[in-house]
Amino acid sequence: MGSSSKGGAVEKIVERCAGLDVHKDTVVACVRVPGGDEERHQEIQTFATTTRGLLALRDWLGSFGVTRVGMESTGVYWRAAFYLLEDDIECWLLNAQHLKNVPGRKTDVKDSAWIAQLMEHGLVRPSFVPPRPIRQLRDLTRYRKAQIQERTREVQRLDKVLQDAGVKLSSVASRVLGVSGRSMLNALVAGTHDPEVLAGLAKGRLRKKLPELKDALEGRFSAHHALIVGQILAHIDFLDEAIATLSTEVEALIAPFSKEAELLRTIPGVDTFNAQVLIAEIGVDMARFPSAGHLASWAGMCPGNNESAGKHYSGKTRKGSKWLRVGLVESASAAARSRGTYLSSHYHRIKGRRGHRKAIIAVAHSILVIAYHMLQRQETYQDLGEFYFLDRESSARYERRLIVQLERLGHKVTLEPLAKTA
Numbered sequence: 001m002g003s004s005s006k007g008g009a010v011e012k013i014v015e016r017c018a019g020l021d022v023h024k025d026t027v028v029a030c031v032r033v034p035g036g037d038e039e040r041h042q043e044i045q046t047f048a049t050t051t052r053g054l055l056a057l058r059d060w061l062g063s064f065g066v067t068r069v070g071m072e073s074t075g076v077y078w079r080a081a082f083y084l085l086e087d088d089i090e091c092w093l094l095n096a097q098h099l100k101n102v103p104g105r106k107t108d109v110k111d112s113a114w115i116a117q118l119m120e121h122g123l124v125r126p127s128f129v130p131p132r133p134i135r136q137l138r139d140l141t142r143y144r145k146a147q148i149q150e151r152t153r154e155v156q157r158l159d160k161v162l163q164d165a166g167v168k169l170s171s172v173a174s175r176v177l178g179v180s181g182r183s184m185l186n187a188l189v190a191g192t193h194d195p196e197v198l199a200g201l202a203k204g205r206l207r208k209k210l211p212e213l214k215d216a217l218e219g220r221f222s223a224h225h226a227l228i229v230g231q232i233l234a235h236i237d238f239l240d241e242a243i244a245t246l247s248t249e250v251e252a253l254i255a256p257f258s259k260e261a262e263l264l265r266t267i268p269g270v271d272t273f274n275a276q277v278l279i280a281e282i283g284v285d286m287a288r289f290p291s292a293g294h295l296a297s298w299a300g301m302c303p304g305n306n307e308s309a310g311k312h313y314s315g316k317t318r319k320g321s322k323w324l325r326v327g328l329v330e331s332a333s334a335a336a337r338s339r340g341t342y343l344s345s346h347y348h349r350i351k352g353r354r355g356h357r358k359a360i361i362a363v364a365h366s367i368l369v370i371a372y373h374m375l376q377r378q379e380t381y382q383d384l385g386e387f388y389f390l391d392r393e394s395s396a397r398y399e400r401r402l403i404v405q406l407e408r409l410g411h412k413v414t415l416e417p418l419a420k421t422a
Contacts, residue, residue: 014122018061019115020071022078025049029057030112031064032120040120044112049077054084061089070094070119072111073127082129092119092126128298130283137253138280142323144246145277151239158185158232166219172212177236180206188221189230250276260284263374266381267367268343269335277327278371286376292369299324301365328364335363342384343367349389 021028028046035041043064047057061069069085070092071078082091094115118124130138155177159170167188173181183201192198199213206213254261257279264275282295289295296302300320336347336359343363351359374381403413 013120014068016065016067017116017119018064018066018069019112019117019119020069020078020081021112021115022049022071022081024077027054027057027081028112029061030116031061031066032116033064033066042113042116049080051080051084054081057081058085058088061085068092068119070115070124070126072096072115083132091129092124093129094118094124095127098124128283128288133253133256134280134283137250137276138323140246140250140253141277141280144243144250145323145326147239147243147246151236151243154232154236154239158229158236161225161228161232162219165221165225167221168216168219169213172209172216173206178206179203182233184217185229185233189226189233191226193221254279257284259378260375263378263380264371267331267335267370267374268338268341268381268383269331269333269363270367270371271331271334274327274331277323281321281324281327282368282371284375286372289372292372295372296365296368299328299368301325301328301361301368325364328367329360331367332360332363335367336360340386342386342388345386345389 016031016033018029018031020030025048026046027049028044030042030044032040032042045060047053047060066089068090071081071094073093074096078093082093085091129135159176162169162176169181169184170176175181176185180202183203184198187198187201195214195217198217199210202210202213254276260279261272261275264270264278265272270278282299286295289298293302298320301324332343332347335341335343338344343366346366347359347363349359350362370381373379399415403415406413
């Protein structure tokens with residue numbers, strides 16, 4: 001770091017820095033280094049984004065002794081440059097919202113120079129980029145989730161084809177792709193259309209519904225439907241195998257963080273998959289986030305501040321990792337269904353006033369904050385209990401709230417204290 005003095009003010013600067021404007025095929029680099037007579041020297045050059053081009057960029061930056069490089073986090077093109085340079089130079093990924101264009105800056109060259117100047121004067125902050133092991137884990141958990149979502153869509157397509165054929169299997173069997181359901185579907189694809197024969201393939205408790213099954217399986221299942229259903233079933237089998245393979249690799253990569261994963265699983269609603277997602281998305285080093293509030297803001301799990309003239313308006317949550325949000329919402333939904341827990345009580349308390357969706361997001365936010373403190377302190381989850389909010393609330397306030405609720409239901413409430421017993 002260096003400094004320059006002008007008018008009595010001391011301004012700290014990064015002596016040797018660079019700004020990169022990365023595109024699909026090219027990257028424009030601008031370096032700013034000390035020049036003569038206390039002036040700053042600036043030089044700009046364009047490189048290809050191939051590996052050879054990025055190696056040339058690294059050598060060029062090294063020739064100027066650049067210690068810090070900043071680049072905009074738009075698209076995915078920044079990744080190749082960031083990952084190649086990070087071992088030799090401190091790389092900062094910059095939020096695009098913090099790099100708003102100003103009048104007169106229209107070309108890529110001027111964009112790279114603008115980034116370099118912001119870096120030089122410390123006017124930007126780096127975004128969170130996890131270390132390589134966490135990035136690899138993140139790639140796998142995200143791809144696995146995409147395959148799980150595709151499998152869900154295939155199951156929905158399967159039911160639509162069956163409905164088109166007049167086969168109402170999903171109306172009787174809770175799991176169309178259970179052991180019994182899969183046997184019936186395989187028989188349908190193979191050409192068996194007799195409802196009694198198909199119903200006879202039922203196993204377990206489903207055999208108690210044989211009459212209903214016979215009615216549900218009597219449809220218009222043709223060779224056309226058999227072709228489509230056969231392809232869907234084959235695709236589902238392929239997806240099941242892919243998901244299992246990915247899960248095995250995730251287990252291997254997360255082994256160094258198994259302690260943290262076990263800690264997160266103690267949170268109500270957080271299963272093995274979502275504990276892995278949490279680690280893959282936020283890492284295990286909470287020192288990267290100054291506080292739980294910073295983490296929640298980065299993740300897009302806290303409402304924005306929308307205030308004007310002293311009035312507060314609805315503030316939508318900012319954009320964050322959609323994969324983290326999905327995992328947190330899934331965990332929040334499971335926690336809301338749990339019994340006798342703080343998170344379940346938290347959900348029902350907010351749902352009554354603001355509805356299901358806002359209550360789920362509030363619980364998801366709480367799970368993220370809990371995860372932050374647990375990872376920071378390396379402590380297991382300690383539940384506050386379902387009566388935490390009641391114990392915290394004064395008896396008079398709680399009494400008034402119950403009266404209002406009863407009056408909304410159309411009751412007239414008269415309170416009479418119980419006689420004190422000796």
